[in-house]
Amino acid sequence: MFAQRLAQVSASATLKVAAEAERLRRAGIDVVDFSAGEPDFPTPEHVKAAGKAAIDANFTRYTAAAGIPELRDAICARYTRDYGIEVVSAEVLLTAGGKQALFNSALALFDQGDEVVTHAPYWPTIPEQVKLVGAKPVIVSTRSADGFTVDAEAMVGAITSRTKAIIINSPCNPTGALIDENAVAVIADAAAKRGIWVIIDLCYEQLIYADTPHNLPRVLSEVAPDSSVLVGTLSKSYAMTGWRCGWAVGPPRLIAVCNNIQSHSTSNVSSITQRAGVAALTSPQTCVTEMRDEYQSRRDALLQWLLVEPRITCVRPAGAFYLFPDVAQLLSPDMLRTSSDLASALLRHAHVAVTPGEAFDAPGYVRISYASSRDRLREAVDRIERFVTDLDRGVIEGKSSQGSVSRSDQTPA
Numbered sequence: 001m002f003a004q005r006l007a008q009v010s011a012s013a014t015l016k017v018a019a020e021a022e023r024l025r026r027a028g029i030d031v032v033d034f035s036a037g038e039p040d041f042p043t044p045e046h047v048k049a050a051g052k053a054a055i056d057a058n059f060t061r062y063t064a065a066a067g068i069p070e071l072r073d074a075i076c077a078r079y080t081r082d083y084g085i086e087v088v089s090a091e092v093l094l095t096a097g098g099k100q101a102l103f104n105s106a107l108a109l110f111d112q113g114d115e116v117v118t119h120a121p122y123w124p125t126i127p128e129q130v131k132l133v134g135a136k137p138v139i140v141s142t143r144s145a146d147g148f149t150v151d152a153e154a155m156v157g158a159i160t161s162r163t164k165a166i167i168i169n170s171p172c173n174p175t176g177a178l179i180d181e182n183a184v185a186v187i188a189d190a191a192a193k194r195g196i197w198v199i200i201d202l203c204y205e206q207l208i209y210a211d212t213p214h215n216l217p218r219v220l221s222e223v224a225p226d227s228s229v230l231v232g233t234l235s236k237s238y239a240m241t242g243w244r245c246g247w248a249v250g251p252p253r254l255i256a257v258c259n260n261i262q263s264h265s266t267s268n269v270s271s272i273t274q275r276a277g278v279a280a281l282t283s284p285q286t287c288v289t290e291m292r293d294e295y296q297s298r299r300d301a302l303l304q305w306l307l308v309e310p311r312i313t314c315v316r317p318a319g320a321f322y323l324f325p326d327v328a329q330l331l332s333p334d335m336l337r338t339s340s341d342l343a344s345a346l347l348r349h350a351h352v353a354v355t356p357g358e359a360f361d362a363p364g365y366v367r368i369s370y371a372s373s374r375d376r377l378r379e380a381v382d383r384i385e386r387f388v389t390d391l392d393r394g395v396i397e398g399k400s401s402q403g404s405v406s407r408s409d410q411t412p413a
């Protein structure tokens with residue numbers, strides 16, 4: 001009944017954990033939700049004001065599908081300011097979030113049977129989009145023992161004659177890991193020599209806490225200027241997930257094709273959002289720094305609290321707003337067998353919602369979003385501690401009666 005292309009694609013269904021959390025909330029239970037993939041801050045006031053002013057000025061019609069010149073120019077100026085590279089507006093397409101920039105690129109570049117190399121643990125939308133356009137994701141694993149860093153040799157080693165592109169996400173959702181600049185140079189060089197595209201998802205680029213150099217746009221502009229795409233967004237840095245504004249930066253020939261695809265699908269990003277985006281990008285960036293500093297101190301507090309339990313280990317994430325702890329030592333064949341069982345039991349017994357690692361192709365881990373107030377983070381850790389004590393006393397029953405959460409029935413942000 002449905003198109004063949006859907007056969008390989010996991011449904012973008014609501015998270016099972018999120019649905020269960022919602023059911024508990026409706027029943028009046030206080031759930032601490034660590035599963036959200038979005039900032040808990042409100043959109044900054046000056047950005048909201050620009051959106052309201054756009055409505056009052058009746059700036060409510062179609063715009064060019066690629067976006068208004070002021071916003072495209074503001075994005076060019078940002079790349080110059082932050083990365084020291086020159087970008088012209090013909091290289092910029094505004095999209096409904098970074099997600100659409102990635103999807104436009106997939107539609108523009110990947111054919112049936114093509115292979116696309118990416119790394120795991122991954123944000124599930126990356127491989128699902130690849131499958132949605134008929135191509136095949138080829139997954140290179142990263143390991144917590146190496147801090148989840150992407151190994152350039154392993155990525156290059158995964159290239160075959162069918163490889164069409166390599167997708168890199170840094171800072172990475174769910175691990176928060178950064179790819180090394182040199183690794184990107186090696187990968188991009190190998191790709192450029194073979195006519196392979198490199199797509200870098202930089203959606204968390206302004207939420208980096210480590211001092212590590214991370215000028216990936218400059219590396220790509222030097223090594224693979226004609227065959228690379230950068231994906232960015234206002235969603236995470238400016239707490240604007242609902243406004244839907246992201247972008248692709250790439251060679252004009254690709255941007256023109258993506259623009260064509262978009263003009264026949266969704267057309268322009270909301271005109272109101274675009275005006276708000278200009279305010280976000282051209283005003284002083286203190287709101288970004290303030291939110292980043294707050295995420296960093298939450299990360300540090302949460303790590304300190306969580307690691308009091310010796311059976312939980314965790315790589316200190318360099319960016320984004322997730323911890324990705326290894327919880328394998330809390331699992332056992334006769335109690336909670338998988339991280340998915342653990343997430344379900346944690347929600348049922350302690351009313352704490354986390355996303356199981358299975359969703360990111362990383363069983364044995366859970367993703368905890370620290371885009372929550374410090375009080376809520378502390379409350380959740382207290383509940384987790386009590387839960388672990390109950391687990392040790394054997395008073396937590398095993399698998400959920402509703403079944404465990406598998407990778408295929410959830411698509412977290």
Ligand SMILES: Cc1ncc(COP(=O)(O)O)c(C=O)c1O
Binds near residue numbers: 037173201
């Ligand atoms: C790694 C990564 N890339 C891209 C996105 C897309 O976000 P948006 O479409 O809101 O820009 C997300 C959202 O969760 C993400 O985690």
